[in-house]
Each structure stands twice: as C-alpha cells, then as structure tokens.
Amino acid sequence: MDALEDFHLTFIGANYFERFRRRYQPPSPFKRTYLPSVRRLQVELSVSGYDYPCSKNLLQILFASLFFPGTTDLSLVLNGIIYAGVEDVSLDAEMMLLFQHFDMFSRVERFRLKAINSQSSSKSSFSVSIPFWTLPNLKELSLCCNIRLIPRNDFAGKYASPALQMLIIESTEVGLRALGPFVKSVIKRQEEDGRWGSSHELVIINADTLHYIHQMVTKRCTTKTFAGDAAIRWCTNGVPEIPAFDETGDSCIIS
Numbered sequence: 001m002d003a004l005e006d007f008h009l010t011f012i013g014a015n016y017f018e019r020f021r022r023r024y025q026p027p028s029p030f031k032r033t034y035l036p037s038v039r040r041l042q043v044e045l046s047v048s049g050y051d052y053p054c055s056k057n058l059l060q061i062l063f064a065s066l067f068f069p070g071t072t073d074l075s076l077v078l079n080g081i082i083y084a085g086v087e088d089v090s091l092d093a094e095m096m097l098l099f100q101h102f103d104m105f106s107r108v109e110r111f112r113l114k115a116i117n118s119q120s121s122s123k124s125s126f127s128v129s130i131p132f133w134t135l136p137n138l139k140e141l142s143l144c145c146n147i148r149l150i151p152r153n154d155f156a157g158k159y160a161s162p163a164l165q166m167l168i169i170e171s172t173e174v175g176l177r178a179l180g181p182f183v184k185s186v187i188k189r190q191e192e193d194g195r196w197g198s199s200h201e202l203v204i205i206n207a208d209t210l211h212y213i214h215q216m217v218t219k220r221c222t223t224k225t226f227a228g229d230a231a232i233r234w235c236t237n238g239v240p241e242i243p244a245f246d247e248t249g250d251s252c253i254i255s
Contacts, residue, residue: 004037007068010044011059030065038068044077045094059097067104074105075112082117082124082147091115091128099131108135112142115149125178129154138162141186144170146207148178153185161186163195167231170205173242180240187232202231206243220245 045059076098082089099105115126125148132138132153141164143149149171153161167186169179183202190196207221224243226234234240 004035005039007035007038007040008042008044010046011055012046029061032065032067034067034069036068036070038071040073040075041068041071042075042077043098044079045097046079056093056097060100063097064100067101069107071105071108073110074108075114077114077116078126079116079118080126081119082126083119087123088125088127088150091126095128095131099134102134105135107137109137110140110142111135111138112144114144115147116145117147124148125150127152132161133159135162136160139164140166140168142168142170143179145175146172148175150178151182153182153189161189161193161195163193164190164200166201166203168203168205170207172208173206176204176206176242177240180235183240184235187234191232196228196232198228200228200231202226202234204234204241204243206245208245 078091078094080089080091113128113130115128117124117126126145127150129152139162143151164186167183169176169183171179187196187202203223203225205221205223222243222245
C-alpha cells in the first residue's frame with residue numbers, strides 16, 4: 001500500500017441492497033486497516049439523507065475500520081433526493097459515518113463537501129454539521145451544493161477552531177444567501193481568535209446549475225474573491241454580496 005496516494009471510494013445501489021433486508025446479516029467488524037500513504041481521499045455516497053439501515057450499518061462498520069493518518073485532501077460527495085413536499089433533509093448521519101474517530105483525519109488541510117439533490121428545488125435544503133473538531137489542521141474548507149445548504153458548527157464553544165486560510169462556497173444565488181450566516185459565523189470566530197488576516201480569502205462562486213445524477217453541470221458561473229477585512233464585511237446584516245453574471249460565462253462540469 002506504500003504507493004497508494006489517491007483513493008476514491010463510491011457506494012451506490014442502496015435501494016437494491018435494501019430489497020434483501022429480511023435476509024441481511026450484519027457483518028462482523030472488519031480488521032482495523034491503516035492506509036498511511038493515501039494523500040487524497042474522495043468518498044461518494046448515494047441516496048443520502050434517508051434511512052437505509054442495512055446500507056448504513058455496513059458503511060458504519062467499514063469506515064470504523066479504516067484510518068487515513070497521512071491524508072491531506074479530503075472530499076465528501078453526498079448524492080441525495082429531496083422528494084416533493086419535503087423542505088429539509090439532514091445529512092448528519094452520512095457525515096458521521098465518515099468521521100467516527102476523533103483523530104481519523106488529523107492531518108487533513110483541505111476538506112470539500114459537495115451535496116447534490118438530484119431533484120433540484122429552490123424551496124428545499126440540506127442541513128449538516130461540519131465536524132471542525134476532527135480537523136485540527138484544516139486550512140481550506142469548500143462547500144458546494146445545487147440547492148440551499150444549511151451547515152452548522154455544533155461544538156463551536158467546546159473545541160478550538162482550525163486556522164482557516166481559505167473558505168470557498170459554490171452554489172446558486174439562493175444557495176449562497178442561505179450560506180451567508182454560516183460563513184459570517186466562521187469568519188467571525190477566526191477573527192476573534194486572531195486567525196484571520198489580509199492574506200486569508202473567501203471565494204464566492206455563483207453557479208447557475210443544471211442537475212444530473214451524481215454531478216452538477218453549470219450553465220454559467222462567476223467568481224469573486226474577498227480577502228482579509230473584505231471577507232469579514234461580505235455578509236453584512238445577513239445580506240451577502242453575490243457576484244453577478246456577465247455574458248461570457250462558459251458551461252463546465254463541477255467535479
């Protein structure tokens with residue numbers, strides 16, 4: 001395993017797996033496995049936000065056995081479906097499947113969370129707790145969603161916050177406005193701890209998206225960077241500044 005630096009784990013087919021629930025036998029705990037050479041880890045889970053007990057039980061046992069002490073880049077992709085009439089779906093269960101151990105990702109410097117609703121709706125939202133307490137060396141946080149994403153920092157008062165150098169948020173205009181309060185609280189905490197200076201950046205990506213299974217495709221996007229004090233002022237009175245589109249935006253796949 002010494003040469004394995006990139007590890008991409010995708011779990012799909014929860015609906016198929018649940019059909020055999022009556023015959024399902026929970027597996028025994030797996031042997032603890034350390035993968036110290038992995039530098040870049042991507043985990044992708046499909047049908048997030050709903051109760052698939054057999055699938056989640058298997059994933060819980062799997063991730064409980066895996067340790068990545070050398071990983072510096074971590075990406076978590078959660079593909080979910082918010083059905084008509086449902087306003088909010090929590091992704092906390094999926095997040096905690098991955099972050100089961102306090103020191104599991106102690107060297108991670110860049111963490112990207114991408115949440116995709118395959119039935120996009122401006123009235124729906126995902127909510128999730130960001131596990132800052134398990135990422136003590138985090139320098140760059142990236143949040144990407146094609147609908148409203150409502151992150152939380154549930155343990156802000158109990159653990160020291162990581163010294164972020166860059167915060168990237170990527171969403172539709174509605175999604176960016178929903179992220180405003182979280183961004184403001186994170187940067188305010190950084191400022192209070194003396195960890196936000198002129199070289200630190202907030203990157204805002206306004207993406208006009210289409211949605212397909214397992215990916216987001218932008219029709220156009222525009223980016224604006226706010227450094228230092230400008231980032232602190234970005235969300236004033238709860239009304240964030242959203243970069244406007246021009247006529248030259250190119251289509252691209254958000255991977």
